[in-house]
Amino acid sequence: MGKVQGNMKSCLQPVPKVLVSCRGIDGKNNALAVAYCCNCSFDPPMVMVGIVPSRHSYKMVKETGVFVVNLVTEEQKEMFDYLGSHSGKDEDKFVKLNIKVEEGIKVNAPLLADCPVNIECKVVDSIVTGSHEMFVGKIEYVHADKSLVDEEGNIKYSDVALL
Numbered sequence: 001m002g003k004v005q006g007n008m009k010s011c012l013q014p015v016p017k018v019l020v021s022c023r024g025i026d027g028k029n030n031a032l033a034v035a036y037c038c039n040c041s042f043d044p045p046m047v048m049v050g051i052v053p054s055r056h057s058y059k060m061v062k063e064t065g066v067f068v069v070n071l072v073t074e075e076q077k078e079m080f081d082y083l084g085s086h087s088g089k090d091e092d093k094f095v096k097l098n099i100k101v102e103e104g105i106k107v108n109a110p111l112l113a114d115c116p117v118n119i120e121c122k123v124v125d126s127i128v129t130g131s132h133e134m135f136v137g138k139i140e141y142v143h144a145d146k147s148l149v150d151e152e153g154n155i156k157y158s159d160v161a162l163l
């Protein structure tokens with residue numbers, strides 16, 4: 001098998017694409033598309049999201065110490081692309097897209113109500129790795145569509161077409 005040098009910046013694919021929602025200290029909601037997202041502890045359950053400091057959402061997460069990871073279906077691609085290409089600095093993306101919001105149970109941040117799974121997180125640590133700051137979020141609560149969970153609360157990922 002002949003090998004050539006691969007692109008270092010995109011060598012780990014596919015990665016889950018999620019929407020991270022947050023709220024500013026002024027009460028304004030925002031969300032951005034995030035590809036830098038992964039599990040980082042089983043016990044206690046934790047996930048990590050990477051946010052570039054120039055993002056409008058970065059300041060919000062830094063100041064409030066909370067965020068929500070929302071899993072996105074293929075049908076929500078249009079919303080995902082918009083949130084990933086427009087900044088809350090310039091407009092209220094929630095108003096623009098008429099995004100339905102629910103309140104977090106454990107954190108003061110918006111859940112994207114139409115996403116099948118919403119993971120409420122509290123920041124317990126962060127590491128500046130390079131271009132991104134990786135926020136380590138302790139999972140405080142997981143909301144999942146009834147139709148997607150088994151008797152033990154496990155999400156049946158084979159039943160949902162995630163982006």
Ligand SMILES: Cc1cc2nc3c(=O)[nH]c(=O)nc-3n(C[C@H](O)[C@H](O)[C@H](O)COP(=O)(O)O)c2cc1C
Pocket residue numbers: 017030031032033034035036037050051052054055056057058081083084085086087088089132
């Ligand atoms: C597929 C995709 C993946 C992205 N992944 C990330 C990411 O992991 N971290 C990040 O900071 N920005 C990422 N972005 C860019 C932000 O979502 C984008 O800059 C967004 O407009 C920032 O919004 P904000 O300024 O309102 O926070 C991604 C965009 C797309 C389309």
